Amino acid sequence: MVVGDFALELDTVVVGSGPGGYVAAIRAAQLGQKVAIVEREYIGGVCLNVGCIPSKALISAGHRYQEALDSSVFGVTTENVTLDFTKTQEWKDNKVVNTLTSGIEMLLKKNKVEILRGEAYFNNDHTMRVMTEMSAQTYTFKNAIIATGSRPIEIKGFKFGGRVIDSTGGLNLKEVPKKLVVVGGGYIGSELAGAYANLGAEVTILEGMNTILGGFEKDVVKLVEKNFKAKGVKVVTSAMAKEAVETDNGVTVKYEANGKEESIDADYVMVTVGRRPNTDELGLEAAGVNMTDRGLVEVDEQGRTSVDHIFAIGDIVPGPALAHKASYEAKVAAEAISGKKVAVDYRAMPAVAFTDPEIAIVGLNEKEAKEKGLDVKAFKFPLAGNGRALSLNATEGFVRLVVTKEDNVIVGAQVAGVSASDLIAELGLAIESGMNAEDISLTIHAHPTLGESVMDAAEAALGMPIHM
Structure with a gap:
């Protein structure tokens, strides 16, 4: 191993290039910081390479296969349907994953983010080494954002390997x-x-x-x-x-x-x-960063750790392990380093499962709202009453709003059904903006669309439903 005999200086260094790390690096660069990002494996992290994105590709392929096997309800019949799974995997890897990861690398370079390949290890709160199999270079830094993500948990009796x-x-x-x-x-x-x-x-x-x-x-x-x-x-x-x-x-x-x-x-x-935070081989103790018993990094509302100039985001901090949570925290941390008065607010943090049907939630459910002392009511609109859902032959599911009884302010929503992952965005915006059911009902929704079911749920909450 060839070891660097002098330390190179960095302004802001980001460790990890997943949906938290690369977003933090780009936003920090946009705000005028001189940024370097350290990645030991692949640009895009778990999410883009072996997580969120490839899983959705396989889910989509499965849907296409099922549609090809049986679309007789539409008057479409096929014979001799076959699945070439090798081709499916090639499409997933080459057309989906590689396209996205190469795009992220291009964006990093476009924003003048220096990419350092290797594994980062903190020597102290201002110095780290970046190591490869062949070399190691020492860097000093003014600020650091740790975004190293997580890995699958291995349980007793099920050692990973083989089958x-x-x-x-x-x-x-x-x-x-x-x-x-x-x-x-x-x-x-x-x-x-x-x-x-x-x-x-x-x-x-x-x-x-x-x-x-x-x-x-x-x-x-x-x-x-x-x-x-x-x-x-x-x-x-x-x-x-x-x-x-x-x-x-x-x-x-x-x-x-x-x-x-x-x-x-x-x-x-x-x-x-479940997943385990990747914090055990970073030298965080040497940097003076406090962690919980579970190996999570303790942070404040800006992502700041116990060391004032070191931040942590994503799966390695408390809260759900969601890619969009990491990206959100990334922007807050990068802006905090730039001196902006920002803080995280998880009030409208959505969660989605791409199951059949898709399910998505944001804000509080009825029980959670009542436990917080809110006087609320919940109203549900079935997708069976939505024209677009009928035309898609996908009528299972519903949109449910949780609103305050006094002024119908939306505090939570749950969507189950086709495109729930997309429909939840409007409801997240409504909660983030403090909107009430009338704001939704007075917003003109295109017809025929699935989005109309959100409007119908709002009208039900107001006691004036049209389509149920």
């Missing part, structure tokens, strides 16, 4: 498994279970809690469970995964449910039980 895979392995299978076991029914597990079920796999989900998709309301989850049942997906809740034993041509998964020891054979078992 025991994490979500990254699940996204990069060479073939669609005939049988797949998914351990963990959160949004990652449920999304990939649905994707592979649509692609033709026989899927079993083992979930330790008494419901899949914890954090979403029961009537929302029931829609997903109903869809899973229609696809032949077996969902076992309150199940304790015990061990995975590889066989000559597959894997046997042992688990306990309802007090009984059970086992199931599969081609692969994918473990998606």
